[in-house]
Amino acid sequence: MYSESDLEGAVAAGVIPQSAADAFRQHIAAMRVAPAVDEESFRLLTGFNDIFVAIAIALLLTSIGWLGGWVKTGLGGFGVAVAAWALAEYFTRVRRMALPSIILLLAFAGGVAATMVGTLVDINPDWSDQTNALIATGIAVVTGGATWLHWKRFMVPITVAVGAASGVAALVALYVAVTHVGEEGIFPLVLLGGIGTFALAMWWDGSDLTRTTRRSDVAFWLHLAAAPMIAHSVFHMLGVFQGQIGVAQALIVMALYLVFAFIALAIDRRALLVSSLAYVLYALSMLFRQAGAVELSMAFTAFVIGSALLTLSAFWHPMRRAVIGTLGKLGNRLPPVQMPVAA
Template sequence: MYSQNDLDDAVASGAITPESAASLRAFVDRQRSSPAVDEEHFRLITGFNDIFVSIAAAILLFAVGWIGQSIGQNLGFVVDERGPSPLAPALVAATSWGLALFFTARRRMALPSILLLLTFVGGVVGSVGLTLVTLFAAPELEAGQQAWVAGLIGAAAASAGAVAAFVHWKRFRVPITVAAGAASVAGIVVALIGAIIGDTPSTLNIVLGVVLVLGIGVFLYAMRWDSSDPARISRRSDVAFWLHLLAAPMIVHPVFTLLGLNDGNASIGEGLVVIAIYVALGIAALAIDRRALLVSALAYVLFAMNKLFEQFGAVSLNIALTALVIGSALLLLSAFWHQARAAVVGRLPGSLRGHLPSLNPQPA
């Protein structure tokens, strides 16, 4: 299987002409009876070898982390005498970078590249965070001081993650790296806000509000990448995909939580609100041609519809009825995605349509 990025690289290397690549894309579109722009392609695996290498890499990284923890314990470089050692994530990060030099830079394997990026950034965040906890965290601090120190440590660790993601992007250009960097930046903001406001009854709601605003910011940033490649034939589309995947839960979870829909009980009114919000998210997903919003909110709408069927007395079949309704609706939407998009996008102003994926993209 060849991805859009593979075709771009083949054109760049001179293996095929741009016209041949465009003809191949058009042929695939006709075979699928759906434009490639609506398929939401992204590289996850290039073959079973990706899975094989990822499993082997995960085992190796686990072993390296275990060895780092053992060395840290022997040196006394641990949190609270018997806690985790900063050496464990540091060795994981270093090993991930070394493996990426071969499997990402040379072999260009999709799934291992994603795994190694996440373990590299996560290892840097963990090593910096644990080091700062070891050096500066003190149980004798007052509650307000502990919140302040914890916030600053979290912000510093997230800053290290952002720098790590930037360095990794400059070297390897793995599409998910931009989302990892955006998540690190969001972590910096949330940690600093938490440090400023401390532990108060309203802290959770304030943090959720901040996460919602940050999620909207990530969504707009994703749209910037998307609008630069409306035909979705380059790596920029992959970057936008991961950013949308990050933005969706950052938007959806705070909205439903702040509305009080995560307390374990849902009235008929609350259930209808959830469904109405899900319909609105569905329209937005159609407009931007991204399904991440629908997937992120799926758990909430399943829970709400389950409660609605219970309210109407269908207790014994509530789960089955919920799955039947939602599953059927999503399958119908998938089958007629392009037609539904045309109905939604066709009603939008022309100035807005210009920033959205084209309904009838011309191969280039």
């Protein structure tokens, strides 16, 4: 199986002309009765060997972290970060394996953060809450800087999303340190961070509207990072999952999900729909319960939402065409509803 990145690389290397690559994309789109952009492709697996190598990497890094942590708390994270970088020199730069590269990036970022956390725990495990918040700010900033260095070296698409998440975490931790707010007070800032990450994702998407380069993969992971920040913050502030919700609250949740569906169709990304799915399932089940279907509320909910999502998937292209049609000139800045014809 060949990905868009492989096709792009073949064109760059002169193996096939750009016109042949465009014709191939149009052929696949015609077979699927949908433009290639609507598939929202991203590279995760090139073959079963990716899974095999990923399992081996996970076992090796786990053992390094375990053994290092046994010697000294911060040493485990340091060993994982160093080993992840070293392994990426081969599996990412040379072999260009997708899933192992993602795991190695996450392990590197986690190892950098764990090194600092473990070292500070060794120094003093009982810092004050304000000090912990300031420490968390510093850890998030350093982790973000480390991911930037990783990006400059390996350019794994998920790296930008990890860096963006680190930036949001740093801002939230700094806000907590300055204002001393509790958990409830951070959600407006998390929402703003999610919107900022979403805007960054749209910037990357806007630079590759036909989704034929690595920039589209970067945008995919940014959308995947932004969606839970937005959805969780909005629904948490509405009080969902904080007790029994009423009919009005449930209807608001359903209405917001429809808004998210409109946005998802417009930008041709499904992350918002997936991230808010748990909330709409809960809200709809509450509606069925209050209508009297107590024992079968979850069954009815799963049936309704499952049918709706399958319908949305089957008619994604015509529904998206209708949504783009309502946006006027703004639609020209979004992924096309039809692939351009090759020369």
